[in-house]
Amino acid sequence: MRDFGVIGARLLHWYDRHARSLPWRVPQGQADPYRVWLSEVMLQQTTVAAVKSYFQRFTSLWPTVHDLAAAPDAQVMGEWAGLGYYARARNLLACARAVSAMGGFPDTREGLGALPGIGPYTSAAIAAIAFGRAETVVDGNVERVVSRLFAVETPLPAAKPELVRLATLLTPDQRPGDFAQAMMDLGATICTPRSPACGICPILDECAARAQGIAADLPRKLPKKAKPQRFGTVWIGFAGDRVLVETRPDKGLLGGTLAFPSTGWDGSDMEAPAGGDWRDMGVVRHVFTHFTLDLTVLSGQLTANPERGNLLALREFSPSALPGLMRKAWSLAKPDLAQPETARPAATMRRAGKPGKNPP
DNA sequence: TAGACGTGGGT
């Protein structure tokens, strides 16, 4: 029987010396539940590098959960643009408003888990990190670390309950938040998916997979399905110095984001906005989690009042408020504004984004 | 319950 206390102690000792400095981490003292929650939601399926600037921007605009709760939907969606998984932004606002109305964050895993956008992982993370509760935090890093530590060969996701059980055995009563972050840091920097740096691992001697020489092969996963290819068309229509945009419906892909009118991606059709000669500006390829999209970008002058969406003055339009797919489309169709970059508003400069790759 | 849901970076 392995000594779980030794593993926890070694990890915490390692964490005390090697913890990464991150904007949402408080060196000592009690973490702010609002900042813990915000960072954890942003970090769902998203890299630390991508989250940093968004976290700074959000906490600067909205220092407390009450400030965020009072923000307009469109502004929050615009600030989230580019980060992906937009249901998170919609749930973020719903959660902020619920929390603000109840006067603050619940301090238990159960209470937190009842809020929108907070699932098993995030509720445990906030309870442990912000409130010092001995909850077991299991994310992708922890699954990997634990599957190797105990050489669990059952493929994910079937192995999940067993990994949670083992992780629970490891979680200490003292410093559960630091322990959780230590596990995640270990997974992110040493116990990596490929080429794990076992040589510098603080719990090398405890690792069953290392002993068997199969660390890099774990966790095992079921083969994934092929990604279908889909096609669509987007219209970028101008009326003088205005451009036609719309807010997408809350449900479904890119729900609630600012966008240009487009067809569906599954063969469904849509009438082009009333326009004359639509010019073919090329195709942008965009890879989603579950399909690849080739989107034909058409651009032209509108000849009648659009039936849907609204015309936005170009000077008030910031591509940074668009999701990545629509930024790519815009980069193909945007008019030459004949202005030096430095003369453009700061809001447009920020996160202007790289032009989308354009297949031949 | 398995599929929907973004994006960018690493190999």
Place this chain on the structure above:
DNA sequence: TACCCAAGTCT
């Protein structure tokens, strides 16, 4: 290029 991956949640 192509594939994998990242501090998951919702339905």
